[in-house]
Amino acid sequence: MTIDFKQDILAPVATDFAEMDQLINEGISSKVALVMSVSKHVVEAGGKRMRPIMCLLAAHACGETDLKRSQMLAAIIEMLHTATLVHDDVVDESGLRRGKPTANATWNNQTAVLVGDFLISRAFDLLVDLDNMTLLKDFSTGTCEIAEGEVLQLQAQHQPDTDENTYLSIIHGKTSRLFELATEGAAILAGTPQYREPLRRFAGHFGNAFQIIDDILDYTSDAETLGKNIGDDLMEGKPTLPLIAALKNTQGEQHDIIRRSISTGGTSELEQVIDIVHRSGALDYCRSRAQQETDLALQALQALPESPYRQALGNLANMALFRIQ
């Protein structure tokens, strides 16, 4: 089965999606011209808007009737996501994201840091307007955990002793947690607390699968097809799952090469590392972990009533897997 993003995932919430886009534009409006032009630039450079789409699908899957509110929540999610991307690009000194110049490259680091701060604040401001303390607490705790996950990733850089548990903590914070907020938040707003836990589990496992797949692609993709360069993670000495698995599966010289590459960073041994990652069965292990996480995500969805929205959430999880098939 081939999944078509527009048809099989976006279609059920296409109307909400358009409304949400409008809410984002209103949300980033500011009396300071530079705030607006930078915010507009970074929001428009966004990708598929997977997170807000998940939020909208989750809201409908819970039977939400006040769609204005879930559209606003979806807009808030995308603004938080955009803020983290803007700060990530400063942090990584990136010049391009999805082929477009980043905010730090187009303006400068100062502007990017401060507009990122504005987007975080504005997202909270809109969240407060939704007037729901449970939602606010979920988001305020969640955004702390996201920042902690990102710092944990820095802390693990160049550390070859990083284990799979630490890796899972990192990707939970930096990736899965925002997916969780998107879906769990929708359940809170919809007034269906019984769906919070299953949606959180769905999103958490989906996020893990999504990030593991992304980390696999760093050792298999080519820049042209996915806008990524092979070896970006290795360059920065990031102990991602392919390397953690390779260390587990190897001994002697191969083991030493991987350890050294994590410790020093750089890509002087990239070819050997790629070879070891492929031959040692590390990538097979990563693929099976991504499959497991996807299965767990799909299982969690079963707690929700059958609907085209639940189906679309399942399609999204399956589509992510296709990137490594």
Next chain:
Amino acid sequence: MTIDFKQDILAPVATDFAEMDQLINEGISSKVALVMSVSKHVVEAGGKRMRPIMCLLAAHACGETDLKRSQMLAAIIEMLHTATLVHDDVVDESGLRRGKPTANATWNNQTAVLVGDFLISRAFDLLVDLDNMTLLKDFSTGTCEIAEGEVLQLQAQHQPDTDENTYLSIIHGKTSRLFELATEGAAILAGTPQYREPLRRFAGHFGNAFQIIDDILDYTSDAETLGKNIGDDLMEGKPTLPLIAALKNTQGEQHDIIRRSISTGGTSELEQVIDIVHRSGALDYCRSRAQQETDLALQALQALPESPYRQALGNLANMALFRIQ
């Protein structure tokens, strides 16, 4: 009259101050070691803690009885302030703040940006626990305005046509707004809405005076006494009030020198600029504006009942003025 900071300002809230310090330490605790050590570093590098002290004094001046809550609010204010300093240091590529190495210098830009994000999120998380929607709305709007003020400052950089109104918008956002949140927030928490407006006006005018004084010192202080270098603002092409006033008071070559210095930045004409700023009466004008703002701040305080706390707030406003006397 000489005002002693400890005796005349801090003393009435010394006990709360110690409790607040403890709350900050608990607030920045994290399961990620790097988050904690960086947060601890930047919090400990803090200065006099003027903002939380104002918050505590305002709470008592409103007759607050639940001191645990105002101590928490004061801790939140200091955490927000610390977050902006951490990001400012990244933005300004500063290596030292108050003579101590900054977070970006001690660790790196990545860590500083992300720990700043963590501190903002944690501050909101603690704020949500105070369970007051009015307070949350005030803070979420206020933090947007703070970020907007900082971006407006960047937008005005190298713009010699910046007028005093724009300058006032900048300093309101980057400096006064957090003072306002500190005092207005205390009135909200104390359940004395009648004191919100006077405290907001006190803090707003105090903040303006404080920043105008700071900007004067950039053309009069020396690095040793105040930890500032003469000409830092000029270096960055910041059109602060001394330059805006000098442009108003001059014509011909002197006028051109000031305009050019703002446009290009740098300190190649620093000596002439200092000379023009002094001789043209620009600094006198700035001093009189700082005095005016202080007078307005003190007037606003009169709406609060007489108390040692109100007195201490007045002392704080007067003490700030001494830096230019």
